[in-house]
Amino acid sequence: MIVSRFAPSPNGPLHLGHAYAAIVAHDLARTRGGRFLLRIEDIDGARSRPELADEFRRDLEWLGLEWEEVAPQSTRLESYRAAADELLQRGLLYPCTCTRKEIEALKPKLGPDGLVYPGTCKGRLIDPARPAALRLDMERAQAEAGSLTWVDELAGEQICDPQQFGDVVLVRKEEPASYHLAATLDDAADGVTLVTRGADLFFATHIHRLLQALYDLPVPTWHHHALLLDHEGKKLAKRRGSPALSDLRERGEDGLLLAQQLRLQRLPSGISLGKP
Structure with a gap:
């Protein structure tokens, strides 16, 4: 259905x-x-x-x-916390204290969703007194997930390429989860089989497909109108x-x-x- x-x-x-x-x-x-x-x-x-x-x-x-x-x-906040904890334990998330201004000063390249984070905090000791977001180690996550595809009803089959986004934030400093994490978990929990949304979110689907693979979630079809x-x-x-x-x-x-x-x-x- x-x-x-x-x-x-x-x-x-x-x-x-x-x-x-x-x-x-x-x-x-x-x-x-x-x-x-x-x-x-x-x-x-x-x-x-x-x-x-x-x-x-x-x-x-x-x-x-x-x-x-x-x-x-x-x-659903507990489900987001549990999901983030799972990726932390698997070594796929790392804390990041960088502000947007600090990232902009590094003049990183641009991706589909804006500035691509250059991995400044990856492997670095973080000051526990500073608020920290949790970022996905994209290279490691994609290596674990392997080759993936996803299907849009209008655009057809797509090769999953989340690397273009860099290490995206999954848990924000001021919020319990990013859109990427929350929407992916919620669609699976709600049994959504057809994700409809605007064409401006087409590229975000590369990230969501990767998360589905990491959490072994059902894969819906998408319809970007x-x-x-x-x-x-x-x-x-x-x-x-x-x-x-x-x-x-x-x-x-x-x-x-x-x-x-x-x-x-x-x-x-x-x-x-x-x-x-």
Whole structure:
């Protein structure tokens, strides 16, 4: 059975880009006789606002979507700690006290997700008084996992190449887990078989596939859909002030009509659909 999910973070209101992502995940599951899950990813520290989760539910209902809600990330912290401890014991994680400013000063190369960490703290004695993140020793992890592939419904089979990201953070200094670790563990725990998300996260899948191999987790299929773009050709984002679904809803706009327009790619003025 197909199981998809929509997993928003309550650090700002949902916008049209979220609506499109939720509709894609919902419709792919429903048309194939599957299940559509809602998971609230609420471990973003002080930025997480619990009251927004109720707004999200009202937004999805307004769009005419039906879902099953699973446990929010804030209830899963022990699973993240246990997973990190396992990799620590296997020698695949190491502490890193470097700040972003310190990393930038080293002028490292750029990867798909920004600066590629040059491994400064690997094998170094760390001052226990300084806050430390935990990074994945990518070379060692990939050697243990071996050759891997993953499949995107739109792009086909991909050769897994996480090395391009360098030693990524799996446990952040101020949070219990990075997106990479939490999303990978949660999708497996929730039985997700089809991971739908925006094309901007396509390359992150290389990391997630590696983590699945390290933890011996089930491997889903992925579906990286196109993003909604604003008039400048940039993806819609909370931080850029993209119109909130809650504002449209409270103005009395028809959510069912909006959902149908998004399905037909009849987008509001100033918004376009990028390439998947």
